Amino acid sequence: MPKPAALPLLLHAPIELAGDWGHMLLRSVSLVLERMRQACLADVRLLSDRQPDRLRVDEHGSGRPAIWLHPDGTALAWIMVGIDERDWSKLAYQFGHELGHVMANSWQPDAKPALPCQWLEEAMVEAFSLRGLGRLAKDWKENPPFAGDNAFGDAIAQYRDNTIRGYAALADNQGLSRDAAAWFADHRSQIEMPGLNPFAQAISATILAEYDRAPDCVEALGALNRWPGRTGVPIANYLRRWKASCAELSASPRLPARLRELLGIT
Numbered sequence: 001m002p003k004p005a006a007l008p009l010l011l012h013a014p015i016e017l018a019g020d021w022g023h024m025l026l027r028s029v030s031l032v033l034e035r036m037r038q039a040c041l042a043d044v045r046l047l048s049d050r051q052p053d054r055l056r057v058d059e060h061g062s063g064r065p066a067i068w069l070h071p072d073g074t075a076l077a078w079i080m081v082g083i084d085e086r087d088w089s090k091l092a093y094q095f096g097h098e099l100g101h102v103m104a105n106s107w108q109p110d111a112k113p114a115l116p117c118q119w120l121e122e123a124m125v126e127a128f129s130l131r132g133l134g135r136l137a138k139d140w141k142e143n144p145p146f147a148g149d150n151a152f153g154d155a156i157a158q159y160r161d162n163t164i165r166g167y168a169a170l171a172d173n174q175g176l177s178r179d180a181a182a183w184f185a186d187h188r189s190q191i192e193m194p195g196l197n198p199f200a201q202a203i204s205a206t207i208l209a210e211y212d213r214a215p216d217c218v219e220a221l222g223a224l225n226r227w228p229g230r231t232g233v234p235i236a237n238y239l240r241r242w243k244a245s246c247a248e249l250s251a252s253p254r255l256p257a258r259l260r261e262l263l264g265i266t
Contacts, residue, residue, distance in 0.1 A: 007047065007049070009053055010051045010099075011038075011042070011046060013051070013054050015057060016054065016056050017058075019059035019060050020061060024085060028146070029059075031145040032092060033057055033092075035092075035139065035140070036133075036136050039092075039096075039134075040100075044219055045216075045222075045251070047219060047222045047223070048105055050105045052076060052077035054076045055076070055077050056076055056077070059082070061082055062082055065081045065082060065095075066079075067098055067101050067107050069112060070109065079095060079102070089156050090159075092133060092136055093130075093159065097125050099128075100221065104222070106224075111230065113195075114231045115192055116192040116234060117192070117233065117234075118194060119191055119194070119196075119200040120238070122197075122204075124207055126196055126200070126204040130164060131208060133156060133160040134160055136156055138157075167204055167205040170201055176206065180206070185264065206262070207259075210255060214252075216252040216254060217254050219251045220246055223245040223251045224245070226248070227244075235263070239260050
């Protein structure tokens with residue numbers, strides 16, 4: 001059976017801006033968002049059959065970045081961010097994380113986060129954003145979006161490195177660095193809490209290393225959440241359904257297999 005062609009909608013869908021961007025030039029905002037999207041997706045096969053045809057990035061100044069789940073029948077993925085004036089590193093980071101959720105098919109009206117596996121999606125899209133930041137930093141230094149701004153690539157790299165160091169310290173303190181299966185078994189009730197909790201942050205650094213070691217792991221995000229229950233099923237079931245979804249889309253099953261092995265899921 002031939003493999004389905006990649007569907008690069010997420011890479012090329014128009015990005016529109018909404019909300020209050022203050023004194024920031026909208027063209028500058030758009031340039032940063034587009035560069036980060038390219039850094040995250042340019043070398044990734046986009047295989048999901050649930051990609052949006054438009055992206056909206058809404059600056060709302062306060063609160064946590066999020067996907068706004070809007071039941072209006074459109075194929076618009078609505079990303080909300082909250083940054084300070086011209087904080088391009090933070091904008092790229094927040095956008096990259098939420099873009100990861102969009103890639104993981106978590107942008108449609110039925111995509112409400114659910115326990116017990118939402119933490120794992122959070123960890124994977126956090127690693128997705130950090131991966132993109134690394135590529136953005138290099139690209140910015142070599143070919144900045146703003147003339148003469150090459151040095152800001154170092155600032156992006158520093159922002160990324162500081163985040164990764166913090167997560168690596170969490171992994172050491174929690175015991176994840178020594179034995180991931182024991183870490184999961186010992187802390188499961190805390191790990192399976194909502195959002196990007198400290199345990200999800202810790203394992204995001206491990207997942208980032210998997211992305212770097214085997215780049216085809218990233219494409220498996222597009223096979224997430226294509227089943228009833230989404231993240232609301234137990235982790236053994238979640239990983240099994242994800243592997244089957246990878247097979248349906250001819251995506252690499254390497255990441256779900258690796259996570260099953262790391263966490264000792266039978």
